[in-house]
Amino acid sequence: MxxxxxxxxxxxxxxxxxxxxxxxxxxxxxxxxxxxxxxxxxxxxxxxLERGYHHLFLSDTYIADLIEELGLSNQLKWFESSVGLYYGGHIWKFSTPIDLLKFKPLPFLDRIRLGVWTLILQRTKTWNKFEEITAQDWIIRHMGIRSYRVIWEPLLRGKFGDYFNKISMTWVWGKIYLRVASRKKNGQKELLGYPMGSxxxxxxxxxxxxxxxxxxxxxxxxxxxxxxxxxxxxxxxxxxxxxxxxxxxxxxxxxxxxxxxxxxxxxxxxxxxxxxxxxxSYLSAVLLILVLEKPLSDIYWLNIADRTIPFVGIIEHTNMIDNSLYGNKHIVYITNYVTKDSDIYLSGGSELLKTFIPHLKTINPDFEESWIVEYYHHKIDAAQPIVETNYSSQxxxxxxxxxxxxxxxxxxxxxxxxxxxxxxxxxxxxxxxxxx
Ligand SMILES: Cc1cc2nc3c(=O)[nH]c(=O)nc-3n(C[C@H](O)[C@H](O)[C@H](O)COP(=O)(O)OP(=O)(O)OC[C@H]3O[C@@H](n4cnc5c(N)ncnc54)[C@H](O)[C@@H]3O)c2cc1C
CATH class of the missing domain: 3.50.50.60 (FAD/NAD(P)-binding domain)
Structure with a gap:
């Protein structure tokens, strides 16, 4: 044919x-x-380098099989991920269950409740029961309002902007259930994959x-x-x-x-x-990629749970991949998911940079504008479909x-x-x- x-x-x-x-x-x-x-x-x-940050999880078996079939297996390398949450003026590590126990912004009992429900979700194989309920309602009901406000609402806003309270619990289940497969057998550190050479x-x-x-x-x-x-x-x-x-x-x-x-x-x-x-409906991804003389942090994936900061994530690629590949510079993606009529989407790269710089200084007080060697600005349309309740019917x-x-x-x-x-x-x- x-x-x-x-x-x-x-x-x-x-x-x-x-x-x-x-x-x-x-x-x-x-x-x-x-x-x-x-x-x-x-x-x-x-x-x-990818226009938008990219990595693989251990659960990504379809692409892993393809990589093998294409003869590229020895290029696929696995790295321990480091995840953090910027909250209350502080970067909190969030890679292991111990990190959650140490997360002081939540009362101790809330941390336990959050941990137990995360564990339950990781072991729940069926998703249909989550279809009809929003992540907001489910999380508040089970994990509590404080966990929702401090952790989940910023994450949902980060991925879905103003649609944060419409997103189906199935989406959150998928993230938690599949992410567990990217942890080493001892259940601790998550591994992320990257094909060397991009x-x-x-x-x-x-x-x-x-x-x-x-x-x-x-x-x-x-x-x-x-x-x-x-x-x-x-x-x-x-x-x-x-x-x-x-x-x-x-x-x-x-x-x-x-x-x-x-x-x-x-x-x-x-x-x-x-x-x-x-x-x-879809959201567009807007990315500002900074090439820096010095690292911004020691975290690969930093979620920003502070609504006064005009971006939702910092992905420091060179905290996963050795920076010698990029002339010993440090590569940092600053990311947002937005609608096409939003100020962030409509702004130019230099405008975004000017807006973001004071906030980078808040996150890392040592950061200086002079660390920026160069920057790139990318917009990717239809980057994220908005997964509302009863999505399977649409x-x-x-x-x-x-x-x-x-x-x-x-x-x-x-x-x-x-x-x-x-x-x-x-x-x-x-x-x-x-x-x-
Ligand atoms: C910021 C960001 C980060 C991501 N991070 C990861 C990650 O870490 N790991 C991961 O696995 N995935 C990640 N993804 C998702 C992944 O990149 C996508 O899911 C995947 O690449 C989508 O592939 P696709 O072929 O379905 O769609 P697309 O890549 O969107 O391809 C569709 C193509 O159709 C072309 N097209 C549209 N209209 C026409 C037309 N009329 N004529 C000709 N061509 C047309 C477009 O230009 C486009 O190239 C990320 C995505 C983004 C945006």
């Missing part, structure tokens, strides 16, 4: 790779000048395998229209960045675009399916009502949270159902 794929992110590339293995002819169209989508990289100080190793190897099997990957090329007749797919209308446009016939098409994009491309989609597509089918047109994107990953591991699973699944 001749198959067109819209999007060269991890889902599109994996799907194409699998389809090539099955003997199909595949063309991938990617609107960006680069491949890899949300996991794409850029060059910093002679090494490649996620580009996986992306470029997939790309090589696709092209060497006769597939084509067109960057700077936007799919403008999915052409169909009488609800059967016939082809794609494509436009190069240079302005030229042409149409191409396909037997099947897979769209890995965010759900809200599809109705603009496929005019024949019925209103009922469009309504389902439009139920899911997930669109992979097989769209247009015969031969398939949809595979992060909004369909559930009950797990989106991630490269699940985009690999999705890409494989799509290649199977297309082949049916």
């Amino acid at each position: 001749q198959i067109g794929i819209i999007g060269a992110g991890i889902a599109g590339l994996t799907c194409a790779y699998e389809l090539c293995k099955k003997g199909h002819t595949v063309d991938i169209y990617e609107t960006a000048p680069f491949i890899g989508g949300q996991a794409s990289t850029f060059s910093v100080r002679g090494s490649l 996620f580009e190793e996986i992306i470029s190897t997939l790309s090589d395998r696709i092209t060497s099997s006769g597939g084509n990957i067109h960057t700077n090329t936007t799919v403008e229209k999915i052409i169909s007749q009488d609800n059967s797919l016939t082809g794609l209308q494509i436009r190069y960045r240079t302005g030229e446009s042409y149409t191409r016939k396909y037997d099947k098409v897979v769209s890995t675009t965010p759900s809200y994009v599809l109705p603009f491309l496929a005019e024949e989609l019925p209103q009922k399916y469009i309504n389902i597509l439009n139920t899911t 997930i669109p089918d992979h097989k769209t009502p247009i015969k031969g047109l398939y949809l595979g994107n992060t909004s369909q990953i559930y009950p797990e949270d989106r991630g490269t591991n699940y985009s690999v699973r999705l890409g494989k699944h799509l290649s199977d159902i297309i082949n049916e």
Whole structure:
């Protein structure tokens, strides 16, 4: 079959790779000048680095299997993670159960209650009972209002902004249940994985395998229209960045675009399916990446539970990966998840930097602006689907009502949270159902 794929992110590339293995002819169209989508990289100080921080968990078995199949296993290294919470003017370590016991902002009994319920969630295998209740209600009821206010509300706001009180408990369950699988057998430290050479190793190897099997990957090329007749797919209308446009016939098409994009491309989609597509809202990720002379902290992942600070997380990449890869500089991501009309989304990089600097000084009083060697500013749209209660009922089918047109994107990953591991699973699944 001749198959067109819209999007060269991890889902599109994996799907194409699998389809090539099955003997199909595949063309991938990617609107960006680069491949890899949300996991794409850029060059910093002679090494490649993800536009948005990336790591893997031990539970990420789909991508681990792919890495092995691609012959990249010895590049995947595992590191002990260090997690912290900035609260009340202090960085609290939060990597082990002992750290929780030492977390003084919560009364001792609350710490025990929080620990016991976290343990229960880690051992709860089914998620359906969490579907109907918001994380806010469940956590307040079980872990208590103080744990919610001090720890959970800031974390939920960090990931979902103003939607924090609408998020389903299933999402929190997924995070806790799956994270436990990333701990060493002794149940203490969490391990995080990173392909040395960056996620580009996986992306470029997939790309090589696709092209060497006769597939084509067109960057700077936007799919403008999915052409169909009488609800059967016939082809794609494509436009190069240079302005030229042409149409191409396909037997099947897979769209890995965010759900809200599809109705603009496929005019024949019925209103009922469009309504389902439009139920899911997404947040954009805004990242300011600082290249520093000195480390900001000794923590890899620092959640900011202080609402006077205008960012929700600091991920210090070089507290996971040795900084000799980046000319001995220190790489720090400052992150926010926001709507497209928010001030943070609309601000330029230099404006954000100016706003953030005094807060970095609050977190680390030794920090000085002169430590900043350079900075980068990235915005990634449709970075996080908003997982509200009863989310399973709003997930669109992979097989769209247009015969031969398939949809595979992060909004369909559930009950797990989106991630490269699940985009690999999705890409494989799509290649199977297309082949049916
Ligand atoms: C800040 C951030 C941090 C993350 N951290 C991690 C992490 O630590 N670990 C992890 O595993 N995952 C992480 N993720 C998630 C992971 O990157 C994504 O879940 C995954 O890469 C999504 O892949 P995808 O192929 O489904 O979608 P995408 O990567 O979004 O790919 C879709 C592609 O379609 C293209 N496209 C859209 N419309 C068109 C069109 N009309 N024509 C042509 N092309 C089009 C887009 O340009 C895009 O490249 C993170 C994501 C972000 C944003």
